[in-house]
Amino acid sequence: CVAWHSLIKCAGERALQERQRQHMARGLPKQKPIAGVKEVIVVASGKGGVGKSTTAVNLALGLMANDQSKSVGLLDADVYGPSIPKLMNLKGNPELTDKNLMRPLVNFGIPCMSMGFLVEEVAPIVWRGLMVMSAIEKLIRQVDWGNLDYLVIDMPPGTGDVQLSITQNIPIAGAVIVSTPQDIALLDARRGAEMFRKVNVPVLGLVQNMSVFQCPKCSHQTHIFGSDGAKELAQTLGVEMLGDIPLHLNIRETSDKGQPVVVSSPDSPEAEAYRRVAAAVVRRLAEHPR
Numbered sequence: 001c002v003a004w005h006s007l008i009k010c011a012g013e014r015a016l017q018e019r020q021r022q023h024m025a026r027g028l029p030k031q032k033p034i035a036g037v038k039e040v041i042v043v044a045s046g047k048g049g050v051g052k053s054t055t056a057v058n059l060a061l062g063l064m065a066n067d068q069s070k071s072v073g074l075l076d077a078d079v080y081g082p083s084i085p086k087l088m089n090l091k092g093n094p095e096l097t098d099k100n101l102m103r104p105l106v107n108f109g110i111p112c113m114s115m116g117f118l119v120e121e122v123a124p125i126v127w128r129g130l131m132v133m134s135a136i137e138k139l140i141r142q143v144d145w146g147n148l149d150y151l152v153i154d155m156p157p158g159t160g161d162v163q164l165s166i167t168q169n170i171p172i173a174g175a176v177i178v179s180t181p182q183d184i185a186l187l188d189a190r191r192g193a194e195m196f197r198k199v200n201v202p203v204l205g206l207v208q209n210m211s212v213f214q215c216p217k218c219s220h221q222t223h224i225f226g227s228d229g230a231k232e233l234a235q236t237l238g239v240e241m242l243g244d245i246p247l248h249l250n251i252r253e254t255s256d257k258g259q260p261v262v263v264s265s266p267d268s269p270e271a272e273a274y275r276r277v278a279a280a281v282v283r284r285l286a287e288h289p290r
Helices: 002-027 052-066 129-141 161-169 183-198 229-237 249-256 269-287
Strands: 037-044 072-076 105-107 110-114 148-154 174-179 203-214 241-247
Touching: 037 052, 037 161, 037 183, 037 269, 052 072, 052 110, 052 148, 052 174, 052 203, 052 249, 052 269, 072 129, 129 161, 161 183, 174 183, 174 269, 183 203, 183 229, 203 229, 203 269, 241 249, 241 269
Parallel strands: 037 148, 037 174, 072 110, 072 148, 174 203, 203 241
Antiparallel strands: 105 110
16 A cells, blocks of 8 residues: 555656646747757856867867868857957957848858957946847847858856856757866866756867966976866766867967967967867767757
């Protein structure tokens, strides 16, 4: 009798959970692909200051450098702190097509869209959540991307409204999580990875940024932010380590000049590190067809 009562109780709980799941699903928007875009890759981090935008830019350029037949676009989804205009050396306002869609600005063969193209460079964006969501919707839906094999989205740091809105509105082929080896960054990177799992976005792997500093005079290597922290986190999460990016002056200087290292120093070890990450991302995408 006790066993029968437990069976009925479990069945009731499962039915309740299923009704709750269906109710939640009704409240979510249906995912709709971006016109002309084959695969969307999001580059994310749990916290700011880990080099996510620089990684996103050089990943996009690395994807194209590895295969010249592929077309790649770059979307800056960080409304409050857009970095893509500076990193890609782009200024100006997008033109409009006959269908009233914004034309991306292009440099190094990469079409780019950012809120930074729509406001003054130093103007603060003081908006509430609904206005940010509206801006994200416009950046996604009201842009004439043409035909792209990959659209790389530079996500804002954290796990808030923008991240959820993007993952719920468009099908995403996979997420790349960027972190330094530092413990505090790794804690937030783990939260980011878990968020993508909750919304059924494949985590392609982790990129360990600023992994080691090599002295330009004596070549001594120093692990300023710790060593192998992201590798250990990748093992804990059961995801792949996509690559290590060194803490190098060349990356910082080329980024500040709007001349990303993959295009300005293509033969450098730093550019090769980004191209290896891009190759790993393509391989992981092939393992997670959508």
